[in-house]
Structures are given as structure tokens and as C-alpha cells.
Amino acid sequence: MKTKVLFPNCFKKVGWIIFIPSVIIGILTLLNVIQFKNFKEVTVFAIFSDPHYFQKYEWFCFIKNNISDEILCIMNIIGAILVAFSKEKHEDEYIAKVRLESLVWAIYINFGILLFCTIFVYGTFFLNIMMISMFSVLIIFIIRFNFILYKLKKSLGNEK
């Protein structure tokens, strides 16, 4: 099957190289094992900025910002997108079906967890959960998709 919505297979490796370190660093930052407080502040362009939670905000301005979290976020999303949506070595209609199913699964699980947390988690910790949920759809998809492919490959070993 020919599909235009996926990246070529070679992007998968690039994706893993970006994705894995960004996930590890991301988790360590969340757990406060490493901090980027001393990361150099850079002048960036902001369409909207409210450093003090809406007390004072600005449109279309230049601000100083520690860009460590932005870099991490961009690395994580680009890495995950490349890993998730690069073609397999042998891409065919069956793999496409597994991919679609995994995507539906990932959406269900992610928003199931988010619903659960909305009901049972309160306070500022919920902000952490919202932040994680930005990345978790893709991560759950990658885990489920690769797990199914692995299971298929393994079950093939037993048959002729």
C-alpha cells in the first residue's frame, strides 16, 4: 500500500536518537533529579506572554526566558512523531491496520487516564499531569504499536 502520510523508514532511527534522551532527561527533570535553573536565559519572541499568571500580559513582544524546557519539549515531540510515524521496513496494509488500531488504543488509554486524574487529582499536581499528557498519547502509541509488532514477529517464529 502506498501512503503519503508517513515519513520514510530512515527517519525512524533519527527519531529514536532524539526521543530516548529527551524522555530520560524529561523524567529526571520531573523528578527533580536534574534542574536547569542555571540554563542561560535567551531573548525569545513571544506571541503571548504572561510571566505572572495573567496579572500582566503582553502580545507580540521579546522576552527573556530559560529555554531548557522548550528545547526538551520540542525534542520530545519531534522525536516521538518521527518514531511513531516513520514507515516500517516492510510497510503494508496489515501494518497500516495495526498502526490505526494502536492509535485508537492510545487515544482511549490516554484520555481514560486523563479523565481519571481530572476526577481524582487536585491542586497544582494536576498541572504536572496535564503536562505529561501532552506527550503520553504518542508514547502510549509507540509502546502499543511496537509491542504488537514484536508479538506478531514472535508468533511467526513458531509457524511455517
Added chain:
Amino acid sequence: MKNNLRVERAIKDITQEELARHIGVTRQAINSIELNKYVPSTILALKLSKYFNKSVNEIFILEDTD
């Protein structure tokens, strides 16, 4: 839907791997079709039909539940 893929393959004496390579799909796809876990697209069904030189109806059979 049932299918005779495994039988046809046995008649031609080729493995899933070889059939997959001829048709241009993964071995997983052939395996899942044989296990009735996956209904192939019309294109794939026609390719299989062409390869085995049999009509699609001889390889794939509708069931009452379909």
C-alpha cells in the same frame, strides 16, 4: 469470511515468507489472513488470486455471518 490460503499454499508448496515476498506484503499479513484475523484489501485479494491463478471466490469464501 473463510479462506483457502493455507491449502493453496500447500498445493504450490511455498512458505508464508515466499508468498509474502512474491505478493509484496509482510509475512505477518499472510499469517493473519490464514488465521482469519485479517480481511485483506481487494487489491491484495486480487494479487493472491493472480498468483495462484484462481478466482478470488475460490480462495475467499463468504460466511453466513458476513
